[in-house]
Amino acid sequence: MAARNRLPPWHEMVRIADGRELLIRPIRPDDAVPLRAGFALMEPGALRPRFDETLDAGDAHATLSEEAAERLTHPDPRREFAIVASEPLPAGEALIGAVARVGVVDATKRGEFAILVGRFLAGMGLGRHLMRRLVRWARGKQLEALYGDVAEDNQPMLALAQSLGFRREEDAPAPGFVRVVLDLK
Numbered sequence: 001m002a003a004r005n006r007l008p009p010w011h012e013m014v015r016i017a018d019g020r021e022l023l024i025r026p027i028r029p030d031d032a033v034p035l036r037a038g039f040a041l042m043e044p045g046a047l048r049p050r051f052d053e054t055l056d057a058g059d060a061h062a063t064l065s066e067e068a069a070e071r072l073t074h075p076d077p078r079r080e081f082a083i084v085a086s087e088p089l090p091a092g093e094a095l096i097g098a099v100a101r102v103g104v105v106d107a108t109k110r111g112e113f114a115i116l117v118g119r120f121l122a123g124m125g126l127g128r129h130l131m132r133r134l135v136r137w138a139r140g141k142q143l144e145a146l147y148g149d150v151a152e153d154n155q156p157m158l159a160l161a162q163s164l165g166f167r168r169e170e171d172a173p174a175p176g177f178v179r180v181v182l183d184l185k
Helices: 029-039 044-054 066-072 126-140 155-163
Strands: 012-015 021-026 080-086 096-104 110-117 145-151 177-183
Touching: 021 126, 029 066, 029 080, 029 096, 080 126, 096 126, 110 126, 126 145, 126 155, 145 155, 155 177
Parallel strands: 110 145
Antiparallel strands: 012 021, 021 080, 080 096, 096 110, 145 177
């Protein structure tokens, strides 16, 4: 009986602030279509800094190209980790409300993170939960630091990063952005 309730590694049911239950799990190849559909629910301004290279150019609405969705849903397990927050339905059928990823930066012991939470899930503690999972993975890979570039006006993400021990780097990575770094040593 207990085995039936046991989830595979990196899978977890979480209840968010409004009472809904979501499944946090590694991204899968069959998530490409739901991920593309869910991208429309993200705030366009929030997408640009984190996933600009993955957006379809020339589209008035933020969309994720098929190629980018394929890339995101096929992370290299040796150097990338990506998780989603979805309805507790089978992959490929569940609506995806958030995606978080970390990738090891070439020739370093540092990882770069990105987190996107859909506007209908924002402010319910999901970003904190996803960030903790990314940190856990990065520590398991024995990385020395985890960093991300956050828009200056994204006060919720900057506050979250500070509350988890991230520090701001002095030099801005680009105008309008702040780099936050968590030392993992």
